[in-house]
Amino acid sequence: MSTELDLAGRRVVVFGGEPEVLRHLARLDRTGADITVVAPAVCPAIGAMAQAGRIRWHERSWRPEDLDDAWFAVACTPAHNEDIARAAEQKRVFCTRADTEAAADVRPGHPGPGVALIGAGPGDPDLITVRGRELLGAADVVLVDRLAPLELLAGLRPGVEIIDAAKLPYSRTMAQEHINEVMVDRALAGRFVVRLKGGDPYMFGCGFEEVSACAKAGVPVTVVPGVSSALAAPALAGIPVTHRGMAQQVTIVSGHVPPDHADGLVDWSALGRLKGTLVILMGVTHVAKSSELLMRAGRDAATPVLVVQDAATRFQRVLRSTLADLAQDCATHRVAPPAVFVIGPTAGLEVPQALQAPAATEAPHPLVS
The missing domain is CATH 3.30.950.10 (Tetrapyrrole methylase, C-terminal domain)
Structure with a gap:
């Protein structure tokens, strides 16, 4: 997305509800844009943003008229990206397709297979530690909690796998056992996995359970403390x-x-x-x-x-x-x-x-x- 576009208060439409969309929403949210998400279903973290009033969510498939009065669009639905981009061009709306983004790898060097459990602090993305930001920039896979600062996802490289591990109160959850399995499986497949958590990993969280699961599987793990709320x-x-x-x-x-x-x-x-x-x-x-x-x-x-x-x-x-x-x-x-x-x-x-x-x-x- 071009950093020269002034989107403050202007209508932006994002098509898609998978965790990958969080990276785009994080970038747009910090511009002050008026964001609408169009998708039949969304991951829990996006649902929480809609529930909190930070975005609007139209729970359905895309329509060409969704682009009316929009200044910018992001297409994150592989089956429809080409049609969305064509419709945006006809309506003279700037559009980014997630499937055609440049895949330049700008990470500071691959640390090798393993897991980093990072406390991202209470909400402001600037409160993550220097070490935490460094390891996040090297990630191949990021499992993110709802309370982690989603703005941090804006700086991830294209192609990084984002997994929404949000545990919403009284809503659908990603079972802790499944989170452990995903971390271990991705690491054993040779990828560097970041488990991004709000606050500090060991303050009323499941950080030690996740470290124990990695240790049991022989996966090297690093714990990066965070500022607790x-x-x-x-x-x-x-x-x-x-x-x-x-x-x-x-x-x-x-x-x-x-x-x-x-x-x-x-x-x-x-x-x-x-x-x-x-x-x-x-x-x-x-x-x-x-x-x-x-x-x-x-x-x-x-x-x-x-x-x-x-x-x-x-x-x-x-x-x-x-x-x-x-x-x-x-x-x-x-x-x-x-x-x-x-x-x-x-x-x-x-x-x-x-x-x-x-x-x-x-x-x-x-x-x-």
């Missing part, structure tokens, strides 16, 4: 998780299991008795029960709470609340995953004026303070 989200909202004389303890827990569930491993009663900062990841669904148990165990109902949704992205939102009002405030302001909850005295600190400029200028709902 547990610490990054509060910082990006201007709040420290520790502060001299106020908080000398940070506890990070996962809230994805119902607090009173038999499979739960979190001692919510003990958390309620702590005085430091509590950070909850994956806690949106069970926020009402979690806050109730914390108060029942001794946490003051007036304890400040900071909620950061879509941290480090242009959709970042910040909500201030208290433990007593948290569940209702989340419902009122339609807080949705991914969101980080920061509970404790530091959550009530006033953000210095120098940090007032938010990381995001666009949001699905107004910023709340």
Whole structure:
């Protein structure tokens, strides 16, 4: 795609819903284009983008009229690319065909068969480590999670196999066993595989399971740590998780299991008795029960709470609340995953004026303070 095209606010149509399309969507998304995807079915990551309102999705086959009023088109449906390109030419719409892109290999040297498990950080593609970006540029295959910064896919070479390993809540999933099998199979076939994950691979993820699967199969694996949203989200909202004389303890827990569930491993009663900062990841669904148990165990109902949704992205939102009002405030302001909850005295600190400029200028709902 030409970097000289100004597509901000202009209609762009992408035909196709396979994971390969993510690379094109990532490039287009950062231009600010008004993106429509046309495909009978899409991979989970594209579906999540549509659900979040970042793109429109027409769930059907392509039609020539889809190109009406479009400035640019991307054809990623091999059976129809020629017809789409011909129709675009007739309507004088710039069009890129995925099957005719230059296949120049610009990677910095092949590291050999194996797997790299890379933590890509909380959302901003610039927060991936230098080592992580270097290995990503050498990949033959990329298995990407929904929470990994999809903008990183924009820099992949044409021909890199992209596999959507998105695990969407209450939706279709790619079983962890299958993810392990794909990584191992591609590596044993002589390819360099990158498993791209949001945050840090070992923070409430299946990173160690994936490393163990590779080790069992004799596949060399490299782990590249990433910046976790547990610490990054509060910082990006201007709040420290520790502060001299106020908080000398940070506890990070996962809230994805119902607090009173038999499979739960979190001692919510003990958390309620702590005085430091509590950070909850994956806690949106069970926020009402979690806050109730914390108060029942001794946490003051007036304890400040900071909620950061879509941290480090242009959709970042910040909500201030208290433990007593948290569940209702989340419902009122339609807080949705991914969101980080920061509970404790530091959550009530006033953000210095120098940090007032938010990381995001666009949001699905107004910023709340």
